[in-house]
Amino acid sequence: MDRLTQIWVYIEETPLLWLALTLCVFWLAQQLYRRLGSFALLNPVLVSVIVLVIVLKATGTPYADYFDGAQFIHFLLGPATVALAVPLAAQAAELRRYWLPITIALTAGSLTAVASAMCIGWALGLDSQTLLSMLPKSVTTPIAMGVAEQIGGLPSLTAVLVILTGITGAVIGIPLLRLLGLHDPVAKGFAMGVAAHGIGTARAFEHSERAGAYSGLGMGLNGALTALLVPLLVWLFGL
Amino acid sequence: MIGSLATLLLFQLAGEIIVRLTGAPLPGPVLGMILLFLALVLRGRTPSVFADTSRGLLNYLALLFVPAGVGIISYLGRVADEWLAITVTLVASTALAVVVTAFTLRALTSRGRN
Numbered sequence: 001m002d003r004l005t006q007i008w009v010y011i012e013e014t015p016l017l018w019l020a021l022t023l024c025v026f027w028l029a030q031q032l033y034r035r036l037g038s039f040a041l042l043n044p045v046l047v048s049v050i051v052l053v054i055v056l057k058a059t060g061t062p063y064a065d066y067f068d069g070a071q072f073i074h075f076l077l078g079p080a081t082v083a084l085a086v087p088l089a090a091q092a093a094e095l096r097r098y099w100l101p102i103t104i105a106l107t108a109g110s111l112t113a114v115a116s117a118m119c120i121g122w123a124l125g126l127d128s129q130t131l132l133s134m135l136p137k138s139v140t141t142p143i144a145m146g147v148a149e150q151i152g153g154l155p156s157l158t159a160v161l162v163i164l165t166g167i168t169g170a171v172i173g174i175p176l177l178r179l180l181g182l183h184d185p186v187a188k189g190f191a192m193g194v195a196a197h198g199i200g201t202a203r204a205f206e207h208s209e210r211a212g213a214y215s216g217l218g219m220g221l222n223g224a225l226t227a228l229l230v231p232l233l234v235w236l237f238g239l
Numbered sequence: 240m241i242g243s244l245a246t247l248l249l250f251q252l253a254g255e256i257i258v259r260l261t262g263a264p265l266p267g268p269v270l271g272m273i274l275l276f277l278a279l280v281l282r283g284r285t286p287s288v289f290a291d292t293s294r295g296l297l298n299y300l301a302l303l304f305v306p307a308g309v310g311i312i313s314y315l316g317r318v319a320d321e322w323l324a325i326t327v328t329l330v331a332s333t334a335l336a337v338v339v340t341a342f343t344l345r346a347l348t349s350r351g352r353n
Contacts, residue, residue, distance in 0.1 A: 026302045045301050049308040056312055063312050070306035076296065077303045079247040081268035082254070082275055083293035089279035101347030109340030117332040124324035130317065134328065138336060141307055142266035156310060157317065161329070163308040168329050173337045180338065184345050191341035195333050202301040212297070216272075218340070223269050 018061075018069030025051050038206075040171045045199055049163070077198070081140070084201070084216035091213045094186075102190065106218065109194040110225045113138040114233055133157040135230050137165040140197045143223040151234045162197065169196020170203035185211040193218025243292035250275045 011017050029047040036042055056066055067074070088095075095102070114135055121131045133153035136144040141162050148158035173192050182188065189211030192200035197219045205212030254271030257263070263270065279285050311318065318325060 022305055023302075026305055045304050045308060048302075048305045049311065052305070052309045053312050053315075056309070063310060066309060067306060070309070073303055074306040076299075077307075078251045078268040078271075079244070080296045080300055080303055081266075082247045082250045082271040083296045085250075085272045085275035085279060086285055086290055086293035087297070088272075088276050089285055092280045098348055101344055104347060105340050105344035108343045109336050112339040113332060113336035116335045117328055120331050121324065121328040124327060126321060126324050126328065127317075130321055130325065134325070137329065138333070140266070140269065141304075143269065146266070157314050159307050160311040160314055160318075161325070163304055163311070164325075165329055165333055166304065167308075168333045169337060172330065172334055176334055176337060177341050180342075182341055182345060184341075184349070186348065187341040187345040190344050191337045194340045195336035198300060199304055202297075202304075205297060205300070220269055220272055224265055227265065 012065075015069035015072065018066045019072055020069075021055070022048070022052065022070050022073060025055075040175060043167055043171050043203075045163070045202075046167045046171070077141075081198070084220065087205075087209060087213035088216050088220075091210070091217075095217070098186075102217070102221075105187075105190060106194060106221050106225060109191065109218075110138070110222050110229060113195055113222075114226065114230055118233065118237070129154060130157070132234070134161050135234070136226055137161045138169075138195050138197060139223045139226045140219060143227055147227055147230050150231055163199065166196045166199025169200040173200060174203065174207060186214050189214035190218040193220075194222045197223075240288065240292050243289045246289065247271075247275075247293070247296075250278075 026044060026048045029044040029051070032047065033039070033042045033044050052066070056063065117134050117137060118131070121134055126134070129152070132151050133148050135151070135153070136147040136158060139162070141159050144158050144162045145155040148155045169192060173196060174188060177188050177191070185208050188207065189204040192204040192211070193215035196203075201212060201215040201219050204215035250271040251268050253274055254269070255267030258265055258267045258270055
């Protein structure tokens with residue numbers, strides 16, 4: 001075996017390659033996004049996922065091999081979710097004041113997210129397993145996967161649909177609200193969290209810390225509500 | 240900074256353990272977030288080192304979703320078959336959810352704030 005082959009065998013076996021590549025691709029995607037004036041469709045998560053899928057396809061690498069390296073990044077989602085409590089605690093006084101409007105807006109938004117996906121997807125003739133996998137799309141990945149499993153969807157497809165929903169919300173959410181004349185950072189942030197979970201929250205933090213804090217709140221609350229709501233709706237409509 | 244990271248992990252661990260003990264329909268990290276929120280509110284103020292570490296982590300929140308997103312590679316066939324219906328449903332439903340949530344909250348809070 002010549003040396004180059006030996007080196008390649010080594011690289012293929014360590015998690016280092018895919019970990020380093022994920023960081024590099026994301027860093028470049030972020031530079032691109034900033035250089036081009038934060039153009040919404042160039043969302044760094046979206047660009048990174050597309051580039052990495054092309055690289056994996058081109059090199060014939062199975063997702064499991066990629067994830068062996070990338071899992072170290074994935075793991076940090078847990079502590080990052082816990083860390084959302086910090087910006088949230090900074091808004092504690094305002095939360096106490098607005099608990100009722102927040103509860104009502106949460107319920108309206110959560111119902112809209114699930115019911116509209118159910119109606120539109122059904123009307124467009126989505127395969128029933130795809131549709132079930134899509135219902136918990138607005139909440140953070142671990143909750144959504146648990147719900148999908150409970151109602152007979154495909155949890156790993158759900159994980160992907162959740163990410164796509166987050167990217168969609170991050171791309172269209174703030175421009176859409178601006179177009180409709182809504183400029184309140186609290187309403188904007190909360191809506192991003194309810195509709196587009198952590199990716200929406202990451203986008204809301206770019207807008208302002210206040211919007212990000214409310215987005216984290218919306219994400220946490222909607223996670224809990226959706227876990228109760230989706231199985232109930234599925235049972236009611238006999239899906 | 241190590242102390243702050245350890246605190247975050249301990250709250251996550253507490254969340255995971257409680258979820259497993261009670262069978263609550265919540266992921267451990269989300270319960271960990273709720274517990275940490277209560278702890279910070281009861282304590283009254285967040286130590287600045289802890290706030291800095293948490294914000295540092297949250298600055299890279301978007302990156303943390305990339306590995307799961309690449310999972311789409313396992314479903315390229317299904318997505319290719321149904322891409323139009325999936326795209327229309329995701330975009331329309333997400334737009335509706337954002338608009339309904341934001342306008343409901345603004346309608347209910349604007350009087351108090353202006």
